[in-house]
Amino acid sequence: MIVSGVSHAYGARRALETVSLRVPRGRFCALLGPNGAGKSTLFSLLTRLMTVQAGRIEVAGHDLFDAPRTALAEIGVVFQQTTLDLDLSVTENLRYFAALHGLSGREAARRIDAALDRLAMGERAHERARDLNGGHRRRAEIARALVHGPSVLLLDEPTVGLDAASRAAITAHVHDLAGEGGLTVLWATHLADEVAPGDQVVVLHRGRVIADAPAREIAPEGDLAARFLALTSEAA
Numbered sequence: 001m002i003v004s005g006v007s008h009a010y011g012a013r014r015a016l017e018t019v020s021l022r023v024p025r026g027r028f029c030a031l032l033g034p035n036g037a038g039k040s041t042l043f044s045l046l047t048r049l050m051t052v053q054a055g056r057i058e059v060a061g062h063d064l065f066d067a068p069r070t071a072l073a074e075i076g077v078v079f080q081q082t083t084l085d086l087d088l089s090v091t092e093n094l095r096y097f098a099a100l101h102g103l104s105g106r107e108a109a110r111r112i113d114a115a116l117d118r119l120a121m122g123e124r125a126h127e128r129a130r131d132l133n134g135g136h137r138r139r140a141e142i143a144r145a146l147v148h149g150p151s152v153l154l155l156d157e158p159t160v161g162l163d164a165a166s167r168a169a170i171t172a173h174v175h176d177l178a179g180e181g182g183l184t185v186l187w188a189t190h191l192a193d194e195v196a197p198g199d200q201v202v203v204l205h206r207g208r209v210i211a212d213a214p215a216r217e218i219a220p221e222g223d224l225a226a227r228f229l230a231l232t233s234e235a236a
């Protein structure tokens with residue numbers, strides 16, 4: 001996925017300033033930024049909720065502006081706010097989403113089973129979303145984002161509100177989806193402990209990229225949280 005020279009303003013308020021980043025296929029990239037850094041704005045542009053004002057975005061080789069349908073078909077997204085229908089079962093939620101993508105019958109069932117297995121949610125397939133804890137709801141949402149077979153997965157602060165154990169489990173699952181699973185992952189967060197030493201880290205601060213390197217290069221001593229704090233206060 002390639003973002004090049006993307007800027008965005010809400011009226012006079014500049015939220016992104018010539019942001020460029022490149023996430024190679026199969027890589028886990030943490031978009032690390034404090035509140036207000038511009039993470040959600042970038043996600044809205046990547047998912048075409050908003051139109052790019054300046055710069056360009058390429059997803060799995062497809063330009064988001066010139067070939068929006070093909071590019072968007074390659075994206076799975078998990079937004080900050082949960083969007084499950086709580087009265088439906090996990091499978092029904094995924095089936096509804098599959099239908100939106102033109103998938104039905106055996107093909108949909110096969111993909112739903114595979115997606116739930118990838119998140120270790122197979123046993124909860126028939127539970128009502130309302131009866132799941134926060135961590136399992138999030139895992140159901142991540143599985144749903146995979147049903148149409150995207151190659152890029154975007155997650156906007158996916159662990160907000162979860163307890164430490166659920167947070168660790170989801171972080172580990174999504175790292176596996178990159179790596180072995182071959183998915184390209186962009187994971188927005190302000191929590192440095194969700195980042196593994198080999199991950200690519202893009203630090204976004206006040207709408208600008210102020211660092212882009214593997215975590216172990218940004219924080220050779222291993223304390224990414226302290227380095228992140230230092231970087232964002234230096235740039236303040």
Ligand SMILES: Nc1ncnc2c1ncn2[C@@H]1O[C@H](COP(=O)(O)OP(=O)(O)OP(=O)(O)O)[C@@H](O)[C@H]1O
Nearest residue numbers: 010013014015033034035036037038039040041042
């Ligand atoms: N709809 C909007 N209208 C005006 N300004 C906005 C709007 N949405 C965001 N902003 C501003 O743009 C900047 C970036 O916000 P954004 O929500 O993208 O940051 P963020 O990194 O996702 O923060 P958070 O973690 O709090 O969601 C902030 O200064 C914010 O106040």
